Amino acid sequence: MDFTYTDDQLEIRRMVRDFAQGYLAPKAAEIDLTNEFPMDNVKALAEQELMGIAYPEELGGGGADGICEAIAVEEISAACASTGSIITGHYLGFDALYLQGNEAQKARWLTPALEGKQLAAFCLTEPAGGSDMTSNRTSAVEDGDCYVLNGVKHFITSGAYADFLSVFAMTDRSLGRKGMTCFIVEKGTPGMEIGAGDDKMGIRGARTHEIIFKDCRVPKENMVGEVGGGYKLALDVIDRGRIGIAAMAVGISQAAFDMAVKYAKEREVFGRSISKFQGIQWMLADIGTQLEAARMLTYYAADLKERGVPFTKEASMAKLFAAESSHKIVTTALQIHGGYGYMKEYPIERLYRDQRILELFEGTSQIQKIVIAGQILR
Secondary structure: OOOOOOHHHHHHHHHHHHHHHHHHHHHHHHHHHHOOOOHHHHHHHHHOOOOOOOOOHHHOOOOOOHHHHHHHHHHHHHHOHHHHHHHHHHHHHHHHHHHHOOHHHHHHHHHHHHOOOOOEEEEOOEOOEOOOHHHOOOEEEEEOOEEEEEEEEEEEEOOOOOOEEEEEEEOOHHHHHHHEEEEEEEOOOOOEEEEEEOOOOOOOOOOEEEEEEEEEEEEHHHEEOOOOOHHHHHHHHHHHHHHHHHHHHHHHHHHHHHHHHHHHHHOEEOOEEHHHOHHHHHHHHHHHHHHHHHHHHHHHHHHHHHHOOOOHHHHHHHHHHHHHHHHHHHHHHHHHHHHHHHOOOOHHHHHHHHHHHHHOOOOOHHHHHHHHHHHHHO
């Protein structure tokens, strides 16, 4: 891996940072307070051509590389973690189409998603099982020219606002993981209901809802890939998504680190800046090192994905390390703020709440360790 940024990567960072800090950051506190989905931010991301930045231009994407995508997610998340979660959820929502969709499906749903004309959602998790996909209870029964879906999905990011959802259901439960299949379900399809919304601790603007399917008829042409191929497809999508979550963690960490440095330079006690005290300096040195290590792991996984070589282990390592390092970085940054860090008037308090989800979604830290160990021991 070349550790020198390309001109395109530097330009993407400059462009996205200017946009994110100028447009997204000033709205982040209000979004957290109101718990409302920031549709204006989604429209702004589309205007900035960030809804499919690293996907082929011929499909409607931006044609940038995987590290550019990680940089974009990092900068967006540093400004507004809720919006960072929404964009990574959007990528998850259309990636099944990118990986296994046919030409007609890509023209109908993928291209509009990449161009920012439609919002996508990834619909896998259920109330009875998060990381355990084999516990999936949503069924899809063949009936003429349709499949009839019944079941409940949970914690679906943007599910109430998406134009289409990639839904994973069991077409043959007796086959276990080989009986799962992916379907595209469009907004407003009869039999699909938006259930209760979640009142989350952090990333509050990235609204998640329960999605309920009651005799929801989905045309056969909406099936993505092959019958029974959904389990492997979901794993492939999640592998790619973990790099996005790692980038999100790096962005939140960078924002917290910058706040800590700024506060340490400005805050005075005993007649001098607290940045002059060795204890504070060592705290900053520790979290600065963790931040750069997390960034490099994330970019390495993104580079492997870009080159088309296996990256399951590296994606999980990046997600695990970046998420857990972010916990340490944000906690230390809040500690440096002292009592002020506990007050809502200081944005570090919001980052402390936003960060916590990183160790839970897209597979908990414990699940990442299982994946990593499985790759090492195979």
